[in-house]
Amino acid sequence: MAGLLGWLANWLATRNGYGAPTLPLTSLVTTAVIIAITLVFGGRVLRWNNGSRDRPLDPILAARTLVLAQACAYAGAVSLGWHAGIFVDQLALLAVRSTTAPLWGSIALMVGGMVMIMVGLVVENFCRLPPDDDTGAMSRDEGEYA
Template structure:
């Protein structure tokens, strides 16, 4: 499995940032509310981040030598996939709500209600935390170079082996 490509994360954030900005501009011109998630969505984000960290710490403990209990390779692979999905979902949230935030800030003086601006800023911060969590947990799943089961393989390196 390949590691997360930082360019793809950045491209996801930029594309969804432009989309969020365009949709919010259209909604503002037509009298619709800003398309932001409610602040209660931060509870869900916190649960996702916590669960991803919990599973990642289990893999890291096994990787660092605490091998009293056998690690299920399928569970480790699922943890890696969850970490990567968390990072990409965070990039999407950061981009979408960052674009909305930029559009809302330009309307700060004209609007009496600043709740969408603060909500988009909070969701952007949640996206940054999700990206960071995904990248950290992905690193937890990476095997150290000396731990390749003692065999020298002549396979091309695709960015590292995972637990």
């Protein structure tokens, strides 16, 4: 859906004399900060899940880490889709444009979106509770989220 909206927004903007509606490349810095924060919080949960339990894991921190990871993946998917739609429309305009800056900017932001999706999904997996050894009812794949 985001790809279709991105394509439509770019189509309308470029046909009416406006620039491509992409994020500036400086938004990759913000993307990197979000990825780093998600990895730091995810690392804390992962260490606890792997047995480093010198202190109890704050359940609010674990829940917020899970929500942050999911939000990171969703935001990455929207960014990837939006800029992929713009990329597709920019390819059609490549023959009549003198610059390829919107094309390369879209590629860079698509890669940033893909990295956000991957990090979000990995950290979300970190937030799975370990299997309960006492009952043996759940396997690792069926584990609940922290």
